[in-house]
Amino acid sequence: MKNIFWCKSCVVMSTRPRVTFNEKGICSACQWAEEKKKINWKEREKKLDRLLSDQKTNPNFQCIVPVSGGKDGSYIAYNLKYKKKVNPLTVTVRPALEQELGRKNLINFINKGYNHIHISPDIEVLRKLNKLGFTELGHSYYGWVIALNTAVYRIASNFNIPLIFYAEDGDVEYGGDSKYKYEGIYNIDYQETNHIEDKYRELLKKSKLSDDQLYWFTYPSKDEVKKKKIKLTHWSFYENWNPYRNYEVAKKYCGLEENDTLNEGTYTNFAQLDQKLYLLHCHLMYLKYGFGRTTGDAGIDVRRGAMTREQAVQLVKMYDNQPPEKFYDEYCDYYQMKKSDFLDTLDKWTNKDLFEKKNRWVPKFEIK
Numbered sequence: 001m002k003n004i005f006w007c008k009s010c011v012v013m014s015t016r017p018r019v020t021f022n023e024k025g026i027c028s029a030c031q032w033a034e035e036k037k038k039i040n041w042k043e044r045e046k047k048l049d050r051l052l053s054d055q056k057t058n059p060n061f062q063c064i065v066p067v068s069g070g071k072d073g074s075y076i077a078y079n080l081k082y083k084k085k086v087n088p089l090t091v092t093v094r095p096a097l098e099q100e101l102g103r104k105n106l107i108n109f110i111n112k113g114y115n116h117i118h119i120s121p122d123i124e125v126l127r128k129l130n131k132l133g134f135t136e137l138g139h140s141y142y143g144w145v146i147a148l149n150t151a152v153y154r155i156a157s158n159f160n161i162p163l164i165f166y167a168e169d170g171d172v173e174y175g176g177d178s179k180y181k182y183e184g185i186y187n188i189d190y191q192e193t194n195h196i197e198d199k200y201r202e203l204l205k206k207s208k209l210s211d212d213q214l215y216w217f218t219y220p221s222k223d224e225v226k227k228k229k230i231k232l233t234h235w236s237f238y239e240n241w242n243p244y245r246n247y248e249v250a251k252k253y254c255g256l257e258e259n260d261t262l263n264e265g266t267y268t269n270f271a272q273l274d275q276k277l278y279l280l281h282c283h284l285m286y287l288k289y290g291f292g293r294t295t296g297d298a299g300i301d302v303r304r305g306a307m308t309r310e311q312a313v314q315l316v317k318m319y320d321n322q323p324p325e326k327f328y329d330e331y332c333d334y335y336q337m338k339k340s341d342f343l344d345t346l347d348k349w350t351n352k353d354l355f356e357k358k359n360r361w362v363p364k365f366e367i368k
Contacts, residue, residue, distance in 0.1 A: 018176035029175035048238035061089040063163040069106030072167040074254035075246035095275035102274030108255025138349035140280040151216040168236035279324035
């Protein structure tokens with residue numbers, strides 16, 4: 001097994017794609033958390049105000065916010081509508097295997113007074129792309145991730161809305177490629193590389209689906225993209241990103257409800273409540289890289305000062321290796337796979353340098 005290690009400050013693992021560490025063994029996410037303390041956020045807010053002012057002459061809607069009814073999109077839409085006094089169009093791409101609480105939270109959000117469009121891609125097209133993502137890339141809902149970017153962009157283009165707000169830059173906030181951390185505006189080239197991971201064209205080609213079937217899973221033509229000049233941005237560029245604050249605001253003002261019990265594979269109950277395939281995504285991440293949902297949640301809580309690293313380590317040991325086995329039959333039905341083929345696919349994507357099979361996959365490592 002190759003040498004693996006964890007951040008000296010939080011619990012980010014060295015196997016995380018694109019993460020870097022300094023000479024003291026501190027991960028890029030923790031370095032960024034410290035750097036953010038020195039950022040002049042009032043100046044960043046002025047940049048946001050100027051950006052929004054440029055859009056206010058646009059009729060009807062000044063920007064788009066992708067939402068699921070969860071904490072982050074709700075927080076951004078609330079701030080835009082009620083604090084910045086602009087009119088956002090909120091957009092949801094319906095996922096496969098929706099969770100009932102997720103549906104309820106989305107309705108609660110819409111009923112708080114937001115304009116909203118619900119995109120429901122052809123269920124069989126989405127199924128095929130999600131299944132290809134699972135079998136070919138080890139990504140449980142890759143088709144939906146593609147549409148979360150391409151379909152939202154098409155809505156912006158079709159409605160002539162010049163600005164799209166996504167939530168946080170995950171690479172910068174949680175450990176990864178941070179070369180764009182000072183860039184407020186980005187384009188679809190960045191989106192393809194960092195959000196969709198630049199593998200979707202190959203997957204779409206392999207699907208053998210027609211252009212009409214793939215409408216929601218492709219960007220408009222290059223000429224249309226060039227003509228419309230739609231800006232893409234992250235809210236986290238303009239305000240110090242805090243997922244727990246987002247949750248508190250979404251709960252108070254947007255109708256967000258938590259799970260009655262802890263979410264699968266972690267110690268929290270208020271995030272990622274919209275789709276069951278997310279649980280499989282987190283388990284695949286654990287099998288491929290050795291860290292799961294708890295590692296991500298605990299890292300956030302350490303960086304915001306809500307727990308110590310020692311507490312985070314104990315939580316990772318308790319919760320990170322919890323496969324969502326109660327949903328396995330449902331996953332098989334959705335992917336239209338035999339149980340044996342489904343389990344073989346999990347085995348295929350398991351990192352044999354990190355895990356060994358003993359009835360189930362168990363780690364060869366222990367977080368330190």
